[in-house]
Amino acid sequence: MRPETEAMDAIESNARPFTGRKMLLSMLAFFGVIIVVNLGLLGFALDSDNGLVVKNSYVASQDYNRMMAKARAQEELGWRAAVTHRAGVVELRFTDGAGAPLTGLEIAGRLGRPVTDREDRPVAFREAGSGLYRTDAALGAGEWELDAVARDGAGAEFRRIVRFFVKDPGQ
Structure with missing residues (x-):
């Protein structure tokens, strides 16, 4: 065997295969981060000004x-x-x-x-x-x-x- 082939075989034998379980955990982590960020932004939005000046602009225009x-x-x-x-x-x-x-x-x-x-x-x-x-x-x-x-x-x-x-x- 050539030395390059031996080194490649050693690397390949130590590598773990990418399984369905790893894919599931990756997807859960990805979407988990998105959900946490969205919940944080929702909290900030609820704590801030809603921007309403009047509740009903039509009635306000009549006055x-x-x-x-x-x-x-x-x-x-x-x-x-x-x-x-x-x-x-x-x-x-x-x-x-x-x-x-x-x-x-x-x-x-x-x-x-x-x-x-x-x-x-x-x-x-x-x-x-x-x-x-x-x-x-x-x-x-x-x-x-x-x-x-x-x-x-x-x-x-x-x-x-x-x-x-x-x-x-x-x-």
């Missing part, structure tokens, strides 16, 4: 003219609202078109994260004088959204939606 009229009326009021957060308190400062503080407002709304409703909570503000309104809100670090509606004694309504970032919850 468009009414919403635009409310926006024009709000703009004509000339009210302005500034939002601040510090030491577990959210503050709203309301002024009129001339910059004078607005007092006697009733303010309520919703405070939560912009992309999920899991941490949403209703809030009611109390007047602290000179156009300043406060509510206690221990917020975690990250981005938050306040949707507040203010009403005066004459029935005028002002809605303000503002996003703000909390760097350090203790401050």
Whole structure:
């Protein structure tokens, strides 16, 4: 025998044949990885924003003219609202078109994260004088959204939606 043939015979005798069992295990491993990755992506998708702005766009379109009229009326009021957060308190400062503080407002709304409703909570503000309104809100670090509606004694309504970032919850 030639030396090359002896070496090839030694390699072939040590090689294990590719059986149906190996094929089955290979296929199960391949599809198992795909299934695990898909389940992980599904989990991320369920935990994120669904992208819905309104539940029924047809009904929302029917209210468009009414919403635009409310926006024009709000703009004509000339009210302005500034939002601040510090030491577990959210503050709203309301002024009129001339910059004078607005007092006697009733303010309520919703405070939560912009992309999920899991941490949403209703809030009611109390007047602290000179156009300043406060509510206690221990917020975690990250981005938050306040949707507040203010009403005066004459029935005028002002809605303000503002996003703000909390760097350090203790401050």
